Amino acid sequence: MTLLARSATGIRDDIAAGRMSATEICRASVERAETINSRLNAFNLIDPDRALARAADVDRRRTAGEALGPLAGVPVALKDNMCVRGMRTTASSRILENFVAPYDATVVRRLETADAVIIGKTNCDEFAMGSSNENSAFGPVRNPWATDRTPGGSSGGSAAAIAAQCVPLALGSDTGGSIRQPASFCGVSGLKPTYGRVSRYGLLAFASSLDQIGPFARSAADCATALSVLAGPDPCDSTAAHEPVPDYAAELTGDVRGLRVGVPRRFVTEGVEETVRRAFDEALATLHDRGATLVDIELPHARYAIPVYYLVATAEASSNLARYDGVKYGRRSAAAKDQGLKAMYSRTRDEGFGAEVKRRIMLGTYVLSAGYYDAFYLKAQQVRTLLRRDYEQAFEQVDVVTMPTSPTPPFRLGEKTSDPLEMYLADVFTVSVNLVGVPGISIPCGLAGSLPIGFQVIGRMFDEATILRVADAYQRATDWHTRVPEVAG
């Protein structure tokens, strides 16, 4: 257990110095993941053979005196919507149950070039659509802090794998909060980088104007190290930005003196549970004590972020998921064998997709259809512009914007499954960040009883360095991020 309680950079340094072998930590990680999986269902796949072979390679190269990468020997888990060549990649969907990826996602190449060791794929909501992980075709993930609660979604397995100390680093994807909200619910740190900061080549697309890959870890400092590995342009993804990639870890000075911290007080008051509001205010007080200036700001259109998000994201999803038609990706319905092409498409999709995915494809198809496009889709895109202007104006007054990550601590499994709209409302503080494109991080800032609460720090476009600095400074002053659930004890 003590091995896996180490930070990613601590593990890397120990391996580089010969105090620990990559094989040793890899074996511990795989064993831990296998044990914990029977309780939490956090992994769709664990691949010990591949992982141990890579770890042995790291050890061999260290012994030979070769230079090692910045994540040498660090065990990593990937959300199961990212392609690893030769590995099953399902997006937790029946329609991809037997899909074996024929190529590596760019983030996989980058991780492995940095000598990280991928141990497996984590459970998630089907095609990353959900806020509780209950939309997985392979069953929900359980929250390590309370196994009758959700770990959040959609990257719930990655967040749970960090909290339960299976791995020190995991990747998720965030389209409307799918990294930050599970990070909040599982008491870990999770970063959604700026739109375009990290290549999405090899990420199964959900909503292409919103999707972004990012890291989970137990500290902002480890997220910083991971981001420097992941970020950068990619000839395979024209949306991957050419902005220079700083050494994010080197910019963690611990100093927030004079930093202007924006608080959209009016927006964060409504519908926020008392325990969350109190933890949020205490986190702000901590930053103030460290020398930051708190500034009240307004985000007048933030209240429309949820409807805008669910109109835009479903429209894009209905288009992106058209490719799953029984021709190229494994599953084809046997029922429509002799009824022609169209029946084959429709049957395959009805059998292969779960209820939430169908609901979103239907909604997206509707809002893009003749007669409704202007009233819903176009209107949503216009309000999206107004939302971006809100943030641009806010960032003229402040350096970061803060909010709770979620209005409540983790809710119970089954609590919101009968009412999709109620589930959508859980995303109130996360979706605007994706619509605007800016980066956001969630870090632990308290407990409601034994349930984690998250604090969200949002930055300017491509200014991950500042939100990481704020998050790291907060973690130097507090110990919430060091708390571990009993399941990991």
Added chain:
Amino acid sequence: MAAELTRADVERIATLAHLELTDEEKDLFTAQLAGILHYAEQVQQVDTTGVPPMAHVGAERTERDDEPRPSMPTADALANAPDAALDAGLFRVPRVIGG
């Protein structure tokens, strides 16, 4: 814009989306989608006169020269197909025309 979503709308949309829904799904989605759309109608209260739509974040535009480069071998691309004509390098689908 308070169009009432009907079961016929759901059937029409399902056809457009290539989803063959069961009767239970049609009933469920009629009620749930009507509720979600009713909620989403609040965006129509916002004055967006002269506001351009934002289709993407569009931080930058990247274009590259259109030069042929190596790509995935055909066999790899076909490996997941439920029905592939490997020799011909083709995906096979049910008959489209005629009978």
